[in-house]
Structure formats: C-alpha cells, structure tokens
Amino acid sequence: MVWSEDMENCEKKSSCQKCDFFKHVLDALVEPLVVVDSNGIIIFINKAYEEFLQVSREEALGRAVQDVIENTRLHLFCSKKEAEIDSLQTIHDREAVVQRIPIIVDEKTIGAIGKVNYQNVHEISSLAKKLKSMESKLEAYKKSSASQMAAVYTFEDIIGCSPALESVKQFAVKAAASEMTILILGETGVGKELFAQAIHNASPRHRGPFVSINCAAIPQDLLESELFGYEEGAFTGARKKGKPGKFELADGGTIFLDEVGDMPLRMQAKMLRVLQNRHIERIGSTASQDMDVRVIASTNQNLEDKVLNSEYRADLYYRLNAITLKIPPLRERREDISLLVDKTLEQLGSDKKFSRESMRIIVNGYWPGNVRELINVVERLVFLTDASFIEPGHLKTVEPSLFKEQEDKKEQEVAEPQSSKMLSRSVNDTEKEVLFDTLKQTGWNKTQAAKLLGIHRTTLHTKMRKYGIQQKPL
Ligand SMILES: Nc1ncnc2c1ncn2[C@@H]1O[C@H](COP(=O)(O)OP(=O)(O)OP(=O)(O)O)[C@@H](O)[C@H]1O
Ligand SMILES: [Mg+2]
Structure with a gap:
C-alpha cells in the first residue's frame, strides 16, 4: 500500500496508526476509489482502482488525475460543492458508472473522491434483471398467499390458445354467470384452482369473499368444524367464543371445495344435507342459518369410479356436478406449451430463449404434473442455466426426466x-x-x-x- 507523502510523514504516531487502519479499510473495498487534493493531484488510490486501471500506485500518486484516469472530470470537482452521482465514464473501453464527490471542510472544498460504482454498465442491467425477477416472484408469492381468502386470478390470467382450452374457457365464462354448483375435473396442475378463481371473479358474486378449503389437507376430525364452525363450549379445546366455519366466511361469495374427492364418507352425508337444504349449523348449535354461498368443487380423482366402488355417495356426486368443467391435460393441448413457456420467462423477467430443438423437446415432453410442472421446469432452467440460449444439453442436465418420456412413447404408440x-x-x-x-x-x-x-x-x-x-x- 502506498499513501501520499503528506500522510506518510504524519507527525503523530497514534494518528499514523489510524491512517493505516483507514488505508486498510479503503483497500478492502471492491469498488475502485481515488482521492485528489484541491489541485486535482492524486493523493490516494486503492487497490481495486490500481487493478482496474492496470496502473501501480507508485506511478499514480502525485500525478494530475487527468493524466492517469481516462476521460476523468474529477479535477473539476476540487472546486465544486455538489457531487455527481451515477455518471457514465468510458475507461478502458468499458462504460463505467462513477461518482465524483467533493471533500468539503469548513465550507471549503479541499479535494475530491472519485469512485467507480459499476465497472461495466452491463452489471447494472444484470442487477436490474435480477431485481425484476425477484419482484415478479414476490408478486407470485403475494398472489398465492392472498388466494387463501380472495380470488386473485381472472380469465385473462389463464394462458393458452388451444381449441381445447378455449372451449373450456368459453364454457366457464357462461357457467360463471349462473348460480349453479360447478365441479371442476382435471389432473393435478391443470389449473383447476385458477379456473375456480376466474369463475368467481367473473360471477355476480365477485365482490363477495372467495373462500377455499382443501378437503384432503385437513384431518378428517377437523374438517367438519372447519367447514361449519362451532359454538362456544362445543367440545374440549373449543375457542371461547366459538368459531365461524368456511361456509359462514364465504357468505355472499363463493366457497371452493378443493380435492372434494377426498372428503370422508361421513362428511359427504352432511355436505349433501347442506347443499340440499341450503342452511348450515355450527357444531354444538341448535340454530341454523341460511346459506348464501355458491359452491365450486374440484378434484383430480375419478368420482364416477369412486361412486361405483361405493367410496363416494352418488347423490352428492350428482349434486356437485350440476355443471362439470373438464380441464384437459397439457398433453392434449400441446399448442399451449410454448405460450406458457414464454409467459413464464416474461414473468421471471428473463430474456433467455429456448433453442428450436429444446422447445421441440419441451413441447413433446411428458408432463404428468401439467402446467405446474412445466412452470417449475422453466423456472429451474432459468435459474440454473447461465447461457442465454437454452439448448437440449441444458435440458438434459437440469431436467433429465424430459428425456425419459417412456410414458409419452406409450401414449404415442x-x-x-x-x-x-x-x-x-x-x-x-x-x-x-x-x-x-x-x-x-x-x-x-x-x-x-x-x-x-x-x-x-x-x-x-x-x-x-x-x-x-x-x-x-x-
Ligand atoms: N392456463 C394456465 N395459464 C397460466 N398459469 C396456469 C395455467 N394453468 C395452470 N397454471 C398455473 O399452474 C399452477 C397450478 O395450477 P392450479 O393450482 O390451478 O392447478 P390444480 O389443477 O388446482 O392442481 P392440483 O390438482 O394439484 O391442486 C398454478 O401456479 C397456476 O397459476
Ligand atoms: Mg388445486
């Protein structure tokens, strides 16, 4: 480390130790930094600037800054009071982003600091991209947590141009206008919840709540109290003032009975009564309340089979499927795949592209997890691949299962x-x-x-x- 003569000759030993300490601090910075005196002469230059300029300290110290640093205007700031932040300066063919800050003591400018914030503007655009991608992820998390109590998606959020999806969408738009119960069927990840939310938002109840309950995720013993609530003292451990159930919370809006195929038989009987009589009773209460709730149910199970096997009540099944919406799996609407890929890239703020061959592999892939799986794979590819063009080799590394495709072959056969x-x-x-x-x-x-x-x-x-x-x- 080289310090200017003045500083090397510091008279007080204690302050020399301090100087040394600060020299180490400035040398530890990753950003290049230079200090000039009131005449624009370099009195300090840190290690990072030495490396950036490919100039040694011995060569730089004591020289006019404009003789050492290309295109600098730092010497002009030795008499100014205002700093210049984030200005562009070409140094060694690179567009750097720099700051020029006058050092003011007792209202007098005694020198200036020049600092390179980004050695290349490309660093900023890559930071901006990272930020954009983080923002869109945050937005997605916000949406998914908000979706517990409100419907955030509309039909516009349902991406796809295939005739198969279009016709389901058109049917769903019509169904939304009615008050009838809808049963949404489809494999995992096809967008059943997305449709349920879009239907609510397009329905006359869109100002009311959208309350979702996953019948498979809640332990059987708790499902009844979750759905219908309970009165004070209804059972040991019950809350003091009782608790409203999901049906009560959905008053004036829509209840989404997700994974309704997993509802235990005992609950099915009660559910049927509620849907028939259109009033609900909290556990432990003798009073019943009228129910003003539209029901949308969904399942990825084959309810007809379950009915045949006596695992599902036929009467409940018929009541639930007043209108049935069957969302086709992704392999039956491959035209939607590239659109979904592009939309996911856009939402991630990524300008990566899929080569023709890798897009062909993706479009022809076997997607048992449907749209959810496709989105996850694209996200993984974006974050784990450095190249801007995603080639089959990257797919093979990140998603080897795409190449197995035995199921797909079977299907083709x-x-x-x-x-x-x-x-x-x-x-x-x-x-x-x-x-x-x-x-x-x-x-x-x-x-x-x-x-x-x-x-x-x-x-x-x-x-x-x-x-x-x-x-x-x-
Ligand atoms: N057509 C689509 N356009 C845009 N995003 C979609 C589409 N279909 C599904 N998605 C997205 O895929 C993911 C899975 O969708 P969703 O949760 O609605 O599926 P699901 O059918 O309810 O699945 P599961 O049966 O596993 O609960 C979500 O992130 C959803 O936003
Ligand atoms: Mg779902």
Missing part, C-alpha cells in the same frame, strides 16, 4: 394407429372426390380423365372400383 387410420380415411375421401370431379368435368370420358389426373387408364379403373364409382350417375 396407442394414439398412432388411431391417427394414421384417420389420415388414410381423409386421404381416401379426398381421392374419391378428385376422381369424381374429374370424371364429371370430362363428361365421364375415362381416357381424358386419366390423362388429366396423370395416371394410367387401368389405374383409374382400379381406383373407380375401389371407391365404388362404376359409371356415370343418373
């Missing part, structure tokens, strides 16, 4: 014969139509028709027999 049958049927239909039209056009002159079609006359005869076109129709 089952689907292929079906789809190839459909294709050959439509090819045949078209061929028959073309033959017929050409024969008509040529007044049923087979030689002319064969010529027009570019086939031999015998081939034309074979094809006519194949399609049952034997002669000119009457």
Whole structure:
C-alpha cells in the first residue's frame, strides 16, 4: 500500500496508526476509489482502482488525475460543492458508472473522491434483471398467499390458445354467470384452482369473499368444524367464543371445495344435507342459518369410479356436478406449451430463449404434473442455466426426466394407429372426390380423365372400383 507523502510523514504516531487502519479499510473495498487534493493531484488510490486501471500506485500518486484516469472530470470537482452521482465514464473501453464527490471542510472544498460504482454498465442491467425477477416472484408469492381468502386470478390470467382450452374457457365464462354448483375435473396442475378463481371473479358474486378449503389437507376430525364452525363450549379445546366455519366466511361469495374427492364418507352425508337444504349449523348449535354461498368443487380423482366402488355417495356426486368443467391435460393441448413457456420467462423477467430443438423437446415432453410442472421446469432452467440460449444439453442436465418420456412413447404408440387410420380415411375421401370431379368435368370420358389426373387408364379403373364409382350417375 502506498499513501501520499503528506500522510506518510504524519507527525503523530497514534494518528499514523489510524491512517493505516483507514488505508486498510479503503483497500478492502471492491469498488475502485481515488482521492485528489484541491489541485486535482492524486493523493490516494486503492487497490481495486490500481487493478482496474492496470496502473501501480507508485506511478499514480502525485500525478494530475487527468493524466492517469481516462476521460476523468474529477479535477473539476476540487472546486465544486455538489457531487455527481451515477455518471457514465468510458475507461478502458468499458462504460463505467462513477461518482465524483467533493471533500468539503469548513465550507471549503479541499479535494475530491472519485469512485467507480459499476465497472461495466452491463452489471447494472444484470442487477436490474435480477431485481425484476425477484419482484415478479414476490408478486407470485403475494398472489398465492392472498388466494387463501380472495380470488386473485381472472380469465385473462389463464394462458393458452388451444381449441381445447378455449372451449373450456368459453364454457366457464357462461357457467360463471349462473348460480349453479360447478365441479371442476382435471389432473393435478391443470389449473383447476385458477379456473375456480376466474369463475368467481367473473360471477355476480365477485365482490363477495372467495373462500377455499382443501378437503384432503385437513384431518378428517377437523374438517367438519372447519367447514361449519362451532359454538362456544362445543367440545374440549373449543375457542371461547366459538368459531365461524368456511361456509359462514364465504357468505355472499363463493366457497371452493378443493380435492372434494377426498372428503370422508361421513362428511359427504352432511355436505349433501347442506347443499340440499341450503342452511348450515355450527357444531354444538341448535340454530341454523341460511346459506348464501355458491359452491365450486374440484378434484383430480375419478368420482364416477369412486361412486361405483361405493367410496363416494352418488347423490352428492350428482349434486356437485350440476355443471362439470373438464380441464384437459397439457398433453392434449400441446399448442399451449410454448405460450406458457414464454409467459413464464416474461414473468421471471428473463430474456433467455429456448433453442428450436429444446422447445421441440419441451413441447413433446411428458408432463404428468401439467402446467405446474412445466412452470417449475422453466423456472429451474432459468435459474440454473447461465447461457442465454437454452439448448437440449441444458435440458438434459437440469431436467433429465424430459428425456425419459417412456410414458409419452406409450401414449404415442396407442394414439398412432388411431391417427394414421384417420389420415388414410381423409386421404381416401379426398381421392374419391378428385376422381369424381374429374370424371364429371370430362363428361365421364375415362381416357381424358386419366390423362388429366396423370395416371394410367387401368389405374383409374382400379381406383373407380375401389371407391365404388362404376359409371356415370343418373
Ligand atoms: N392456463 C394456465 N395459464 C397460466 N398459469 C396456469 C395455467 N394453468 C395452470 N397454471 C398455473 O399452474 C399452477 C397450478 O395450477 P392450479 O393450482 O390451478 O392447478 P390444480 O389443477 O388446482 O392442481 P392440483 O390438482 O394439484 O391442486 C398454478 O401456479 C397456476 O397459476
Ligand atoms: Mg388445486
């Protein structure tokens, strides 16, 4: 470390020790820092600036700052009173972000400090990106915690352009306007809760509460009190003043009975009574209250099977599915995948891109966890990949399961014969139509028709027999 002559010659030993200490402090900074006196002469330069400029202290100290640092204006600040914060300065071909701060003692400027905050503006844009991504994550967390008591999503938040999703959306918009109970079916992660919230927000009850209860997550013994509440002293450990249940809390709004397929049989009986009579009773109470609540239920289980196996009450099932909304799994609407990927990248504030091949792998992937899984995979890829283009190699490292796809292959094997049958049927239909039209056009002159079609006359005869076109129709 080199200090200016004046400081090296400090008379008091104790203050020299202090000087040393501060020298160490300034040297420990990662930001380059330089100090000039009132004439713009360098009296201190820290280690980081030495490295940044590739100049040794011995060379820098005692020289005019403009002779050592490219494009500097620090010497101008030796007579100023105002600092300059976050100004751009090109040093060694890099756009650095610098601060210039006058040192004022007794209202007199005795020197100035120059500090490089960012050695390259790109650092700022990467910081800005990080910030944006953190903000969007925070927003998502806020949304998910707010969703416990309120519906935050609308139909606009449901991403997808596939005809399959579009038609469910259209149906859901219509269903929202009614007061009828809706049963939302679909595999895990397809967006059942998203739809439930969107329906509430598009319904006449949108100003009322949206109360969600997960019937699978709550222990069976507590489910009844959670749903219907209890009166004071209803059971040992009950709260002094009793507690309202979810149905009461949802008054004037919507209750979302999530995972309704996991409701125990005993509760199913009570639930049926409530839905039929439209009034509720707290546990331990004899009084009943009218219920002004719209019910939306959801499950990823096959309720029909459960009914057949006597695991679910048929009467409750029919009451719940006044309107059924079936959300197709992602593999049945692959057109939505790239849109969902792009939207996720946008929400993460990332400008990473998927190469054509990696997008193809993602679009054709097997997604048992549907949209939730897809979003998680994209998030992982963004945070674990440094490259700006995500290639298949990155997918392989971060998400090797995408390459297993055995299930997908199985599905294709089952689907292929079906789809190839459909294709050959439509090819045949078209061929028959073309033959017929050409024969008509040529007044049923087979030689002319064969010529027009570019086939031999015998081939034309074979094809006519194949399609049952034997002669000119009457
Ligand atoms: N079409 C979509 N557009 C945008 N985000 C979606 C879409 N579908 C699902 N999501 C998102 O995927 C995640 C899972 O959705 P949701 O919780 O609604 O699924 P679910 O069907 O209720 O799943 P589970 O059965 O596991 O509870 C959520 O983060 C949701 O916002
Ligand atoms: Mg859910």
